[in-house]
Amino acid sequence: MAPLQLGVLLAAAGSLTALVLEFRGAKAFGTRRLFAPPAGDAVAGARYAFTKGMAPQAKESVRMNPLSYLAGVLYHGGVFAAFALLGLRLGNFHRPKALAALALVGALGGFALFGKRLLKAHLRGLSSPDDFVSNILATAFATLAGAVTLRQGLESAWLMVAIALLVYMPIGKIRHCVFFFSTRYHSGAFFGRRGVFPPATNRPERG
Amino acid sequence: MSILEFNGKQLELNEEGFLVNPSIWTEELALVLARQEESLDQLSEDHWAVIRFIRAHFLENQAAPMVRSICKSTGIPLKRIYELFASGPAKGACKLAGLPKPDGCV
Amino acid sequence: MPEFDELEARLAALTEADFACGLEVFRGKLTAADASYLNTCVHCGLCAESCHYFRMDPELENIPAAKLKKIAMVFKREYTTVGRFAPGLVGAKAMDTDMARAWVDAVFGRCSLCGRCSMNCTVGIALPRLFRAARAALGAMGLVPSDLQATVDTALQHGNNMAISKTDWVETVQWIEEELQLETGDPEARLPLDRQGAKILFTVNPREPKFFPLSLQASAKVFWAAKEDWTLTADNGWDLTNYGLFNCNDQEAGALTQNLVDAMVRLGCETLVIGECGHGYASARWEGPEWLQQEYPFKVKSILELMDEYLREGRIKVDPAKNPKPVTLHDPCNLVRHGGICEAQRRVLQASAAHFIEMTPNREHNFCCGGGGGQLAMGRYKGRRLQSGGMKAQQIRDTAAEVVVTPCHNCVDQLMELNKEYKLKVQIKTVAEVVADALVS
Ligand code: SF4
Ligand code: SF4
Numbered sequence: 001m002a003p004l005q006l007g008v009l010l011a012a013a014g015s016l017t018a019l020v021l022e023f024r025g026a027k028a029f030g031t032r033r034l035f036a037p038p039a040g041d042a043v044a045g046a047r048y049a050f051t052k053g054m055a056p057q058a059k060e061s062v063r064m065n066p067l068s069y070l071a072g073v074l075y076h077g078g079v080f081a082a083f084a085l086l087g088l089r090l091g092n093f094h095r096p097k098a099l100a101a102l103a104l105v106g107a108l109g110g111f112a113l114f115g116k117r118l119l120k121a122h123l124r125g126l127s128s129p130d131d132f133v134s135n136i137l138a139t140a141f142a143t144l145a146g147a148v149t150l151r152q153g154l155e156s157a158w159l160m161v162a163i164a165l166l167v168y169m170p171i172g173k174i175r176h177c178v179f180f181f182s183t184r185y186h187s188g189a190f191f192g193r194r195g196v197f198p199p200a201t202n203r204p205e206r207g
Numbered sequence: 208m209s210i211l212e213f214n215g216k217q218l219e220l221n222e223e224g225f226l227v228n229p230s231i232w233t234e235e236l237a238l239v240l241a242r243q244e245e246s247l248d249q250l251s252e253d254h255w256a257v258i259r260f261i262r263a264h265f266l267e268n269q270a271a272p273m274v275r276s277i278c279k280s281t282g283i284p285l286k287r288i289y290e291l292f293a294s295g296p297a298k299g300a301c302k303l304a305g306l307p308k309p310d311g312c313v
Numbered sequence: 314m315p316e317f318d319e320l321e322a323r324l325a326a327l328t329e330a331d332f333a334c335g336l337e338v339f340r341g342k343l344t345a346a347d348a349s350y351l352n353t354c355v356h357c358g359l360c361a362e363s364c365h366y367f368r369m370d371p372e373l374e375n376i377p378a379a380k381l382k383k384i385a386m387v388f389k390r391e392y393t394t395v396g397r398f399a400p401g402l403v404g405a406k407a408m409d410t411d412m413a414r415a416w417v418d419a420v421f422g423r424c425s426l427c428g429r430c431s432m433n434c435t436v437g438i439a440l441p442r443l444f445r446a447a448r449a450a451l452g453a454m455g456l457v458p459s460d461l462q463a464t465v466d467t468a469l470q471h472g473n474n475m476a477i478s479k480t481d482w483v484e485t486v487q488w489i490e491e492e493l494q495l496e497t498g499d500p501e502a503r504l505p506l507d508r509q510g511a512k513i514l515f516t517v518n519p520r521e522p523k524f525f526p527l528s529l530q531a532s533a534k535v536f537w538a539a540k541e542d543w544t545l546t547a548d549n550g551w552d553l554t555n556y557g558l559f560n561c562n563d564q565e566a567g568a569l570t571q572n573l574v575d576a577m578v579r580l581g582c583e584t585l586v587i588g589e590c591g592h593g594y595a596s597a598r599w600e601g602p603e604w605l606q607q608e609y610p611f612k613v614k615s616i617l618e619l620m621d622e623y624l625r626e627g628r629i630k631v632d633p634a635k636n637p638k639p640v641t642l643h644d645p646c647n648l649v650r651h652g653g654i655c656e657a658q659r660r661v662l663q664a665s666a667a668h669f670i671e672m673t674p675n676r677e678h679n680f681c682c683g684g685g686g687g688q689l690a691m692g693r694y695k696g697r698r699l700q701s702g703g704m705k706a707q708q709i710r711d712t713a714a715e716v717v718v719t720p721c722h723n724c725v726d727q728l729m730e731l732n733k734e735y736k737l738k739v740q741i742k743t744v745a746e747v748v749a750d751a752l753v754s
Contacts, residue, residue: 035602128404186346195653
């Protein structure tokens, strides 16, 4: 196996280990036994949080920022597609052009969000260097994944960016790839237990 | 904190419009506060009865009276108190009587 | 300004030992959920508009994530590897005087702990838990705003947060009983005190006996109509408020909850009924058992659930025509979004008022009135409180309602101020007041 491909595999293994360690570290903060009797179902609340609770009709923040939402969805789709392409490449499988297109469109979303972060004062104020580094790596990774698949060349650049991205993942905010799940679970369960999620059905539209 | 100009003097009001130093209160000052805080241009006899009672109670007990004592002592029915002071007994009447802001949800 | 000088003086006096103490309390508050939250924010900024502070004053500091970031900075510095080795990269920072000042401004000065941001966070962070952990840490450093702390201290010392004496409380209850007898024409109408073994112990907000007893009278009238077996307690345990929820000192909060538990045990009642108060309900129903680390030997209900039951079971009858003016409803954050009582108040109002109009948004998506989180007790932030309440003022205006009903005395107070500030010209009532007016035999 070529050294770069080996590097990718090693980086992936290291990244995964580090992410698991970080995740376990956070989990070690522990849960508390709760004494107040529940009013609703924590599991149902969590289920809602991962489904309808994420939909635009449940979130004003999405309705008020439709373009950012769209860019975000595309971006995530693009990065997932790029990872799929990377897996296919390592296994020497055929790489569908559709995936490449998805990665490129996603990269556009990444560019757009990068621009937004750079240009909007509020967002700049909210950002740490990490926010820019994470975006650059993931966007470059998706861009190159698409480009390399559609036309030959640049392969080693892609693999090097992949290694950098994998190494960086547990360091910066891309760690949300694992923490997203525990976060949404915990808050969904909290509101589920209190009988807020899922909201009662058959009630008038909630604006 | 804001400053109320009164008789050439500058009086300190806290953020909520209550007198910082309750001891400097005078009846003239109550009129100024009434205009500024409650948009009342004049104070009726009923207003004065309530304000004077609250003031006397405060000087004696360092606390605002219960609305029950206000009603019993002045003979003014409860509902009328809320008509007299739109902001209610605490943020209305007590403020005009120069009391500090009471603790709690008021 | 003395208030700020006082804060500055306290900040200047902070020692390393104070910071360590604050961090220890902070750490003690954090669970796996919190650690996950603090690791997840992606700084997307989409939560900005969910906050009424930001809506009314679009400054960076008012974005929920900006408030969260100040807390995450310290968390990362203390508890993450990257934060220790590359603090600049991920914005990690140690707790120091400037950070403590920034925390105070963020979590006391710009947040009512309403949780509306939780509903809108892209990744699903429930932010107020972390704001509360930060408040607790600040408390350990002696940085709770003095007037907020005074409200807690008064309650700890006197058993209620307005230092009402037992005589004053009992005399007011008797006076309201006379008023109720006059109103109903029933000489048997009662506000029972210390009735041993009554089914229900009813609790109130001290501002009712002190300044606004008509709401107590209204609740009593509903109980009278439903022929409820209820009581009030003459001794400590009648005050349902708990500002320990806001200074976030669990020990003090627990001591205040204990007053309620003791009264329930003393009188042997079955159900503790919390009058119309958002934070009081959340404290007694949800947080109290955690503060005390015990299960209650009794049930806790909101009076809203009770009124809803009375109507459903036909124990009371109402005629909506008696409340002809258009009515809207403000949802208290601690009762609805954090309390889980979403529908009872709607059914009750639908039945008791001729013309009920929902605000938009409502229920768990509702905007805070601006008076939550102890804001009403913190004079130094009054300007921001009234400004952020502009969101609620606008919502109210959009309904064109003439009466704003809210099951919370804290909210009533803020709404009264908004009414004046924004010239809304509305009437503000509690739910029981509306029901009491609509009662028919
Ligand atoms: S809890 Fe409420 S006040 Fe606090 S940041 Fe979130 S939305 Fe704003
Ligand atoms: S929406 Fe959530 S993830 Fe995005 S900035 Fe706000 S708190 Fe952070």
